[in-house]
Amino acid sequence: MSVQEQLPDVRQHPKSVEPLGLAEVERLRADFPILAERVNGHPLSYLDSAATSQRPLHVLDAEREFLLQANAAVHRGAHTLAAEATEQFEAARATVARFVGAQVNELVWTSNATEALNLVAYGISNASLGRGGAAAAPFRIGPGDEIVVTEMEHHANLVPWQELAARTGATLRAIGLADDGTLRMDDAVEMIGERTRLVCVTAASNVLGTINPVEEIVALAAAVSAIVVLDACQSVPHRATDFAALGVDFAAFSGHKMLGPTGIGALYGRAELLAALPPFLTGGSMITTVTLQEAEYLPPPQRFEAGTQRVSQAIALAAAVRYLDSVGVERIHEWERSLGQRLVVGLEGIAGVRVLGPQSGIDRAGLVAFEVDGVHSHDVGQFLDDRGIAVRVGHHCAQPLHRRYRITSSTRASLYLYNTPDEVDAFLDSVHDVRAFFGADR
Amino acid sequence: MSSELESLYREVILDHSRRPHGRGLVDGGAAESRQVNPMCGDELTVRLHPDATCTRIASVSWTGHGCAISQASASLLHDVMLDLEPNEVAARIAAFREMIRSRGQSAGDEELLGDAVSLAGVSRYVARIKCASLAWVAVEDALQRFEP
Numbered sequence: 001m002s003v004q005e006q007l008p009d010v011r012q013h014p015k016s017v018e019p020l021g022l023a024e025v026e027r028l029r030a031d032f033p034i035l036a037e038r039v040n041g042h043p044l045s046y047l048d049s050a051a052t053s054q055r056p057l058h059v060l061d062a063e064r065e066f067l068l069q070a071n072a073a074v075h076r077g078a079h080t081l082a083a084e085a086t087e088q089f090e091a092a093r094a095t096v097a098r099f100v101g102a103q104v105n106e107l108v109w110t111s112n113a114t115e116a117l118n119l120v121a122y123g124i125s126n127a128s129l130g131r132g133g134a135a136a137a138p139f140r141i142g143p144g145d146e147i148v149v150t151e152m153e154h155h156a157n158l159v160p161w162q163e164l165a166a167r168t169g170a171t172l173r174a175i176g177l178a179d180d181g182t183l184r185m186d187d188a189v190e191m192i193g194e195r196t197r198l199v200c201v202t203a204a205s206n207v208l209g210t211i212n213p214v215e216e217i218v219a220l221a222a223a224v225s226a227i228v229v230l231d232a233c234q235s236v237p238h239r240a241t242d243f244a245a246l247g248v249d250f251a252a253f254s255g256h257k258m259l260g261p262t263g264i265g266a267l268y269g270r271a272e273l274l275a276a277l278p279p280f281l282t283g284g285s286m287i288t289t290v291t292l293q294e295a296e297y298l299p300p301p302q303r304f305e306a307g308t309q310r311v312s313q314a315i316a317l318a319a320a321v322r323y324l325d326s327v328g329v330e331r332i333h334e335w336e337r338s339l340g341q342r343l344v345v346g347l348e349g350i351a352g353v354r355v356l357g358p359q360s361g362i363d364r365a366g367l368v369a370f371e372v373d374g375v376h377s378h379d380v381g382q383f384l385d386d387r388g389i390a391v392r393v394g395h396h397c398a399q400p401l402h403r404r405y406r407i408t409s410s411t412r413a414s415l416y417l418y419n420t421p422d423e424v425d426a427f428l429d430s431v432h433d434v435r436a437f438f439g440a441d442r
Numbered sequence: 443m444s445s446e447l448e449s450l451y452r453e454v455i456l457d458h459s460r461r462p463h464g465r466g467l468v469d470g471g472a473a474e475s476r477q478v479n480p481m482c483g484d485e486l487t488v489r490l491h492p493d494a495t496c497t498r499i500a501s502v503s504w505t506g507h508g509c510a511i512s513q514a515s516a517s518l519l520h521d522v523m524l525d526l527e528p529n530e531v532a533a534r535i536a537a538f539r540e541m542i543r544s545r546g547q548s549a550g551d552e553e554l555l556g557d558a559v560s561l562a563g564v565s566r567y568v569a570r571i572k573c574a575s576l577a578w579v580a581v582e583d584a585l586q587r588f589e590p
């Protein structure tokens with residue numbers, strides 16, 4: 001049994017990167033057997049990785065190997081498998097922590113980003129009820145305090161803060177969006193002030209593709225000692241990430257969007273903040289001493305990992321990180337950047353199609369949501385599915401954003417390392433035919 | 443275009459979606475219901491209009507936005523629900539439900555559903571059943587508050 005996995009130093013990304021080439025991408029695609037599926041008589045074009053990505057054999061194999069050789073509950077029991085499982089589980093944490101610029105004790109396993117964000121919201125909520133003692137006092141919020149979000153947030157980075165505001169009496173405010181899909185930084189400057197206790201913002205919009213100026217927001221928050229919570233779901237899988245260097249206080253991301261399994265995600269928290277934050281879920285595995293009346297808690301990250309953990313999923317996520325790292329996340333980023341521009345330019349050239357978010361030529365995440373004049377997104381998606389093209393339709397868990405642009409839903413194509421220019425072109429050709437099929441061009 | 447897609451988007455459906463019948467809420471009405479499709483956020487409101495005796499449903503008016511399937515379905519429903527007893531409305535909703543949940547096994551009862559049987563093809567597309575059902579669920583809900 002191989003106990004220790006090799007931990008590559010993933011923080012050292014090459015300075016200038018040669019973009020991924022088509023030949024290499026074709027080779028990588030062989031690692032993802034699902035991409036060879038045929039759907040409705042056509043080769044599958046999977047353009048929905050922003051919802052969930054596909055998994056390479058390396059990830060499936062790593063999970064299977066663990067389950068076949070070392071499966072056991074972690075941090076409990078002393079038999080050989082339990083020790084081995086614990087070691088692999090913690091090694092996986094170290095791998096993922098390094099990948100995002102965190103210390104090992106700064107990375108808490110969660111089910112997904114949604115749970116990670118709720119963990120922070122409930123930790124603050126519990127602090128506001130007096131839990132966590134004096135150490136947690138800085139987290140306390142109440143009437144007169146403000147939580148600042150943005151109008152582009154995924155519901156996962158909005159609803160938990162609405163609930164926190166409702167429970168504590170704090171006020172929720174939202175930074176508006178400009179017509180071009182960017183954050184209204186004038187709003188941000190005006191809004192982030194003395195009363196601001198929390199600023200919750202996404203690194204990249206899952207609908208608009210906008211890359212937010214996180215450093216500027218961190219600076220505004222730092223000036224008023226507000227805590228910054230970053231939704232990193234759409235950034236960690238696609239670009240080199242260093243949360244410590246970025247200066248955010250908390251950050252959340254999901255494994256299934258970065259070639260890993262569902263059921264595993266992580267919360268990054270600055271060490272001193274995690275050390276002071278009261279727990280969210282409580283129970284086994286997060287305590288030191290329990291009496292019938294009360295309990296003392298372990299330090300982070302275990303304090304936030306109550307109950308039996310998702311061990312094989314964590315190990316598989318580490319394998320996904322090693323896979324991303326072996327390709328080079330910055331090279332992946334470049335590939336997606338060029339494919340993404342091909343998407344935007346192509347869509348902009350189709351009559352009756354309106355791209356949401358930054359126009360071509362402007363840096364954006366490798367995803368594009370758009371509206372087709374006279375055709376509902378469900379129908380667009382159905383039409384594309386008939387040709388084997390998988391896209392996301394609906395509000396993408398961002399209703400306020402859609403309302404801001406006076407629509408209820410949109411169609412979104414999103415890219416990852418395994419997508420090809422041919423897939424993009426096939427998609428564009430199909431979008432081209434949509435309006436005629438539905439008679440919207442008449 | 444594949445024949446599957448054409449069996450989903452029959453010409454009748456596309457026609458109704460482009461020129462829907464009964465669209466626009468008419469003043470008055472004895473009962474109303476608003477339904478939301480949580481997947482896309484589309485909303486649909488229906489209103490039941492009683493006849494002069496207030497015992498029958500003379501017509502259904504509706505408003506909302508949505509995909510071709512949901513709009514055509516509301517339009518086809520409007521054509522079906524003309525001058526009916528409440529129990530006749532319920533029977534048509536039941537027939538529609540049977541058809542739309544049949545996973546391609548039922549062509550629909552044309553006697554009860556008229557042109558709405560053209561929506562039978564939707565039953566093969568699990569993700570679209572909600573779209574087709576929205577108007578019918580709304581009428582079913584409103585019917586509970588329709589008191590002759």
Ligand SMILES: Cc1ncc(COP(=O)(O)O)c(C=O)c1O
Binds near residue numbers: 156
């Ligand atoms: C920007 C963003 N935030 C949060 C989430 C929520 O992720 P999950 O559902 O894995 O918790 C997603 C994905 O759906 C997302 O795209």
